[in-house]
Amino acid sequence: MVSCSDAVLAEEFHAPPALAPSVSGWSIEQLYEQMVLIRRFEESLLELFAAGQLLGTTHTCIGQEANAVGVLSHLEHGRDVVVSNHRCHGHYLAFTGDVDGLLCEVMGREGGVCGGKGGSQHLCNDGFYSNGVLGSTIPVATGIALAERERRSGALTVAFLGDGALGQGVVYESFNMASLWELPILFVVENNFYAQSTPIRLGLAGEIAARGRAFGIKTAQLATTDSTEIQRVAGAVISRIRRHSRPFLLVLDTYRLSPHSKGDDVRDAVEIQDAWTRDPLHLAAAHVPSAVRSAVDAACEQRLTDAIQRALAAPPARPLG
Amino acid sequence: MTATLELRCGRALNDALTQLFEERDDVYLLGEDILDPYGGAFRITQGLSSRWPERVLTTPISEAGLFGVAAGMALRGYRPVLEIMFGDFITLGFDQIVNGIGKFREMFDDQVRVPLVVRTPMGGGRGYGPTHSQSLEKFLLGVPGITVVAANEFQDLRSLVREAVGDDSPVFLIEHKLMYGRPNRRPQSGYLGEFDALETSERYPALCLSSNGFDRAAATIVTYGGLVSAAVDAAVELVVEDETFVEIVALGQLLPLALEPVLESVARTGALVTLEEGTLTAGVGAEIAARVQEVAWTDLRGPVRRIAAADRAIPAAGLLEAHTLPSAQKVVDTVRSIVRDSVR
Numbered sequence: 235m236v237s238c239s240d241a242v243l244a245e246e247f248h249a250p251p252a253l254a255p256s257v258s259g260w261s262i263e264q265l266y267e268q269m270v271l272i273r274r275f276e277e278s279l280l281e282l283f284a285a286g287q288l289l290g291t292t293h294t295c296i297g298q299e300a301n302a303v304g305v306l307s308h309l310e311h312g313r314d315v316v317v318s319n320h321r322c323h324g325h326y327l328a329f330t331g332d333v334d335g336l337l338c339e340v341m342g343r344e345g346g347v348c349g350g351k352g353g354s355q356h357l358c359n360d361g362f363y364s365n366g367v368l369g370s371t372i373p374v375a376t377g378i379a380l381a382e383r384e385r386r387s388g389a390l391t392v393a394f395l396g397d398g399a400l401g402q403g404v405v406y407e408s409f410n411m412a413s414l415w416e417l418p419i420l421f422v423v424e425n426n427f428y429a430q431s432t433p434i435r436l437g438l439a440g441e442i443a444a445r446g447r448a449f450g451i452k453t454a455q456l457a458t459t460d461s462t463e464i465q466r467v468a469g470a471v472i473s474r475i476r477r478h479s480r481p482f483l484l485v486l487d488t489y490r491l492s493p494h495s496k497g498d499d500v501r502d503a504v505e506i507q508d509a510w511t512r513d514p515l516h517l518a519a520a521h522v523p524s525a526v527r528s529a530v531d532a533a534c535e536q537r538l539t540d541a542i543q544r545a546l547a548a549p550p551a552r553p554l555g
Numbered sequence: 556m557t558a559t560l561e562l563r564c565g566r567a568l569n570d571a572l573t574q575l576f577e578e579r580d581d582v583y584l585l586g587e588d589i590l591d592p593y594g595g596a597f598r599i600t601q602g603l604s605s606r607w608p609e610r611v612l613t614t615p616i617s618e619a620g621l622f623g624v625a626a627g628m629a630l631r632g633y634r635p636v637l638e639i640m641f642g643d644f645i646t647l648g649f650d651q652i653v654n655g656i657g658k659f660r661e662m663f664d665d666q667v668r669v670p671l672v673v674r675t676p677m678g679g680g681r682g683y684g685p686t687h688s689q690s691l692e693k694f695l696l697g698v699p700g701i702t703v704v705a706a707n708e709f710q711d712l713r714s715l716v717r718e719a720v721g722d723d724s725p726v727f728l729i730e731h732k733l734m735y736g737r738p739n740r741r742p743q744s745g746y747l748g749e750f751d752a753l754e755t756s757e758r759y760p761a762l763c764l765s766s767n768g769f770d771r772a773a774a775t776i777v778t779y780g781g782l783v784s785a786a787v788d789a790a791v792e793l794v795v796e797d798e799t800f801v802e803i804v805a806l807g808q809l810l811p812l813a814l815e816p817v818l819e820s821v822a823r824t825g826a827l828v829t830l831e832e833g834t835l836t837a838g839v840g841a842e843i844a845a846r847v848q849e850v851a852w853t854d855l856r857g858p859v860r861r862i863a864a865a866d867r868a869i870p871a872a873g874l875l876e877a878h879t880l881p882s883a884q885k886v887v888d889t890v891r892s893i894v895r896d897s898v899r
Contacts, residue, residue, distance in 0.1 A: 356658075356662045358659075358662075358664070358667060372623070373623025377630075404617075404651075407615070410615055411620060
């Protein structure tokens with residue numbers, strides 16, 4: 235069994251509270267299935283690009299899937315809110331399950347969830363919002379959390395950002411307001427140690443978790459790609475936010491196994507190779523019986539093959555009105 | 556009637572907000588220093604926080620973030636009114652305005668609305684210097700997906716605020732610092748003082764004024780906001796001193812730009828002067844001039860004249876500021892030169 239015992243919780247964070255999260259979270263089989271779906275979806279996108287079937291760009295989260303599934307397994311589509319960034323496909327699929335809507339959107343076909351107007355980075359689907367300017371999404375998420383708090387909807391807002399977005403001032407304005415106004419929002423920093431091509435040592439001073447603490451925001455940091463571990467901690471954190479209506483900063487140290495975008499990777503090959511040993515799919519697979527795994531793999535493959543067929547057969551996005 | 560007996564513009568705006576808070580519970584107010592007893596730097600929000608403390612949020616000095624917070628609230632069904640203390644500070648919010656507020660509805664394929672209102676005072680005349688006196692609305696005119704409305708002292712300001720809050724589009728309501736203390740004068744029975752007055756029927760109406768019953772006149776002056784009163788002063792002087800008649804079109808809505816009343820007026824006058832308080836280059840007047848000549852070239856006897864602030868920082872010292880900004884005198888001089896040119 236592969237286990238990651240290097241979870242580093244900041245000093246304020248205590249063991250999971252007695253109160254269970256409102257959504258119980260997925261089983262390891264479900265976590266594995268969701269991650270396979272996200273992985274194969276994005277690999278398929280890269281293949282479609284290579285085959286000239288796609289226009290534009292895409293930012294895959296290959297290697298980071300455990301964050302999306304571990305956190306979002308505790309949320310309810312239709313009630314809770316997810317605000318994501320340019321690297322949003324994993325979050326979108328884990329939250330909505332909408333393979334066809336996303337595929338058609340990225341491919342510019344009719345049936346795309348935003349009619350082909352948004353494309354890869356600008357998605358919207360019943361409580362899911364993503365946008366492409368780094369950091370800009372964080373005040374919007376803060377306003378959403380304020381609205382949901384005022385409405386007493388019980389909705390929790392999760393805002394994903396990367397370590398690169400920590401260079402943006404509005405992130406700290408938002409941390410300040412979220413803490414000041416005691417908003418029920420979870421900020422998830424997916425720290426993959428690179429801002430596009432720039433390593434974190436050239437772009438970030440100090441510690442990430444300290445940024446939350448400076449604003450009086452409870453903070454936890456995990457250095458793992460084990461989806462069950464992320465799910466466990468996220469469950470405790472989310473339960474805490476739901477109980478106390480206070481913001482929380484969850485820092486997830488991770489690694490992007492794929493290039494930033496399509497073929498623009500200048501990172502050290504040995505470093506990348508080493509990170510593959512912590513591939514979240516392999517870690518989860520170790521806990522899933524091989525027969526189940528084969529069935530899940532085959533089902534995801536079939537689901538994607540069918541979706542791609544449908545998308546390729548679909549007419550182009552409807553003309554502008 | 557003396558000014559003290561009339562409703563002042565600042566009070567009219569305050570009344571409008573108060574009434575909206577009484578009527579609907581989805582309206583929130585966000586801004587810096589808006590709580591009682593201060594009630595905002597220009598006192599427009601006075602009284603609101605005492606009656607509705609839970610819906611009036613004083614905020615940190617975080618304009619960039621605040622535009623996003625208001626957008627987030629609007630995306631989830633609220634109607635936030637964001638007060639930006641000085642119009643100069645909208646620059647801090649431009650990422651949110653350009654890449655979020657203006658785009659969400661369209662790029663999310665009509666799945667969302669962003670019904671927020673940004674109220675902000677622009678304009679000089681108070682000696683506040685280079686960063687507290689500007690008129691930056693022209694930058695907003697380059698943002699598709701938002702509505703830009705300019706308030707002036709002759710509009711029904713209570714209706715203007717009500718319409719802005721009820722609008723599903725993000726509305727930027729541009730006020731003018733000098734307007735707040737002036738009486739909110741309204742046309743009565745088709746007249747505004749000695750002018751014939753017609754208001755268009757749009758949500759944010761344009762006000763058309765004529766000093767000779769909309770008969771043939773020397774020029775059309777198109778303006779908005781704080782300079783409408785300067786145009787009126789100029790028109791009075793031109794009648795009294797020169798017996799020259801002009802028409803004034805005071806636009807209510809700057810974006811999307813609706814120029815029908817301007818085109819109708821130019822058909823009568825054959826000459827157009829644009830008057831704005833922002834800097835000249837790439838200004839509102841430039842856009843109006845381009846559009847008018849595209850469709851009304853044959854109506855124009857000569858080139859469109861633009862009056863605007865000089866392309867420079869607005870000085871703090873009173874005389875220097877006055878030299879930099881447009882004035883009634885500049886309008887008079889410009890119309891006189893048009894008259895001279897047509898006589899030649």
